[in-house]
Amino acid sequence: MRPEILFPLFAPITSLKGVGPRVAPLLEKVAGPIVRDVLWLKPHSLIRRTPAVLSAARDGETMTFEVAIHGYQAPRTKAQPWRVQVTDPTGFMTLVFFGRYGDQLAQRHPVGARRIVSGKVEESSFGRQMVHPDYILPPEKAGEIPELEAVYPATEGLPARRVRGFVLEALERAPELPEWQDPAFLRQEQFPAWRAAMERLHNPQSEADLSLLSPHRRRLAFDELLAHQLAMAQRKAARRREPAARVAASETAEKIRADLPFRFTGAQERALAEIRADLSAGERMSRLVQGDVGSGKTVVAMCAMADVAASGGQSALMAPTEILARQHYETISGPLAAHGVGTVLLTGRDKGAARREKLAALASGEARVAVGTHALFQDEVAFQKLQLVVIDEQHRFGVAERQRLQAKGEATHLIAMSATPIPRTLELTVYGDLDVSRIDEKPPGRTPVATRAAPMTRAHEVEARLREAVQGGAQAFWICPLVSESEATDLAAAERRAAELTERIGPSVGLVHGRLPPAAKDAVMAEFAEGRLSVLVATTVVEVGVNVPNATIMVIEQAERFGLAQLHQLRGRVGRGRRESACVLLYDPPLSETAQQRLDILRRTDDGFVIAEKDLELRGGGDALGLRQSGFPDYAFADPIAHRDLIAAAGDDARLIVMRDPELAGERGKALQVLQELFDWKANLGLRDAG
Incomplete structure (x- = not known):
């Protein structure tokens, strides 16, 4: 249950002043449906309002002047604006207002009145002007004009200034929360407290405060990364507590290997040994095999499937497209069949008697291995004893799809395969709840x-x-x-x-x-x-x-x-x-x-792992473009590139926490529960599972 201290942040945005039926959908589009989402909005730039005299006005700059209203020029047509001449002892300027402003303007700002005006200066064919000043106030209200103003995302009908007002109200509602971070780490990184970090985010003192590398932005990013890593570490620990079938290394697999026209590379040997250690441990395996294009991931998985078949179990290999499924089938069915392991190919194309025959072979256990597409997790597909699921290009499948296939067996072991190498620094963000094997050698005989x-x-x-x-x-x-x-x-x-x-x-x-x-x-x-x-x-x-x-x-x-x-x-x-x-x-x-x-x-x-690291260096801090399709979580504060040093630190901390206080029952554990609720990263939220 969500702690009471967070209730103000999880209230609907309509609880903010001025958010009625017209504004609510606009604010939801910019931020989200709850107050926390508005608090999470980040300013993208900063307006510095420079106080000056009119003779010092500079084209394109946002400036503030104290002026006298000199006169009005009414428009001759509806398309023309109202023009208001203003002066100070050093010069003059025109304020430009489009729309039906005339009567209001003259009443609120009569000729001769002194006003503070602030906005963007433009040099035009009409001379120096300011179109729709941001502020036009009597001198006694000058304090209402901020010298530094954070600029937020906006949408049509909801300007950035109004969004800023809602953000500042959301900030007022943000409570002081218990400290969930390790005090020594906070001191080492010179991180502010959570509430102070939010204050600085929304009241930046300089352009440096907008940087992803500023202490308050790093603090907020680390909070989010820790919440995510903790959820994945808890999920990993829960899975390890789940008993699963013990599968031993088999003679069948070794005979299949002996028949292959090539020898395994050292990396393939290592990956197979890691998989076999998991399979024989009696705990549920969840392992990612990362390898470059053509590094031989499929034959490693084939050996694991042969081990499972030899112990009386079944395996399923799921690929995202029919053409890939057919390729996998062609690669593994021959070597497996040569040693008595029956394999079927199941795709959406299978119809009638042929399909019924394949389904019967899987249900009876006659077929020990199934290769296919999404067709594998359809309701009518039943296995006699499914013990291992292999997912190819796992980021192409939704978590629910993978779980539907795994649910066809009990405590099913999982091997996920990916041919898109990811740098070690980013592995945790996507695969934090999986163990990772890297096949980082190419088979001999490949021509560059x-x-x-x-x-x-x-x-x-x-x-x-x-x-x-x-x-x-x-x-x-x-x-x-x-x-x-x-x-x-x-x-x-x-x-x-x-x-x-x-x-x-x-x-x-x-x-x-x-x-x-x-x-x-x-x-x-x-x-x-x-x-x-x-x-x-x-x-x-x-x-x-x-x-x-x-x-x-x-x-x-x-x-x-x-x-x-x-x-x-x-x-x-x-x-x-x-x-x-x-x-x-x-x-x-x-x-x-x-x-x-x-x-x-x-x-x-042509080394994919070297290329992935170089790619990360070239993208530079803050440019996470192109990472979305790689399965990276949609973080609010953390940037997988700019904050990659924090990812590893959060991963280490999460593992320690789960080892020392698995139930999060201690003082820090209770504060961490608040953190998880704040970010909605919880171990049981399967659909937010990145890995």
Whole structure:
């Protein structure tokens, strides 16, 4: 139950003065439905009102003047504004008001009256002016004009100044809360108390106070990170207390490994050993296997599935698309079948008798492994004894979907796989409740992809080279950028490129984009994978994991519009066979310094973990753009890049807390319960689970 001390913050926004039926939906759009959401709003800039005389007025600056009202000029048409001439001993200026202000203005500010005016100065063809001053008050009320004013997000019908008023009222309602942070850590970091940090957030004294790295912003970020890490640590501890089937390493898996045409890398050996230690411990496993494109995650998972099959259990491998599910099935079904482990492929395409046969094989236990898409967690799919669930590209599935599949067994073990390497500093934010294995070595025999950059003006040369390569039997991807702000324009450009390539190369050019229905997209991808198309033009990121060994050329148009990690993922679509492969990065000059660095890093290395770290460095503090689709939580104060040092500290603290006071019953534990309620990060809130 929510502690009483937080009631004022969880009251509806309509409890704030001036938030009636008209304003409430606008304020909810800007902030959210409760007072806490308004308190959470952050100023994005600061207005410094410089007191001055009119002769010192500077174009574009927000300034404050003491003036006398000199005269009024009424508009001749409705479209024209009211103009009010004001003077001081050093000069004159015009105040401009649009709308029906005239009578009110003259009554409230008669000619000869002295006024303090504050707003943005503009130099126009009419001379020096101030359009709709922010303040126009008698001199005795000058104290009401702040010299420094925080500027908040606004929306049509609700200006930033009104939002600021609501925020300051929400701040008045914020209580002094018990201290939940470790006193030694607070001293070490020189963090203010929570209430003082909120005060400083909303009453900044300088531009430095707006920085993500200011002590009060770091304090608030650490509070949020600790609430999140604590929830995940509690969830992890609860899962570990849950007994699960003990699965031993098996001869079957070792025979399958002996049959493989390659030896495991050291990283694969380590990952399998960690999985086996979890499976044999008698506790529920939840492990992420992070590895670069083509690092061999699937065969490691296959060995774990063989161990489960040998102990009498079943496994399910779920992939986000049918084409990926088919690829996984082709990779593992042969080696497993050779040692008596039956495998079925279950997708939305299965109908009638064939589907019934597969469902019966799973229900009876005849099939020990199921590979499929979302079709796996449908109600009619029943397993005899599901003990292991493997999720490929786990960030592509909602938590509820993963739980529905796991619920088909009892205390089911989980292996999540991701081909998007994440720097160690950020792992905790996404996977804090999972154990992590990193496969950071490439299998031997992989040929590096030769990466070159060229300006867009040379696209015709690239097309000509591509034509030659295709005539020699090669296949190629041609990626066009797609950003939501100009989706229609980008799509048209991709369609033009596909038409141009068809003209130059012939009819074996296909096009996939986000607006295609999934079945049509899968059909084009399948044609390409089967070699019936030579060139695939794509606007969306080509499926992570799609394996077309014959594809040896990757052209990325306007490469400067993609993030570093995204470019690396795209490049990973080629170089999957034994043939030499090439990646051409076409860019629009001139390149920014960051874009230049991105392309240079990509030319120098193909290690996804190194690239992920470099990507993080290049993004810099405060730029979390591009992280959202990677499954990062939507934090209010914490920035996964600017506050990455705090993530590790919060993770360590959370683990210690759960070890020392698992029930949060001590003095600090009770304060931490308030923290969790404040941020809504609680262990039982499954749907806010990032991992």
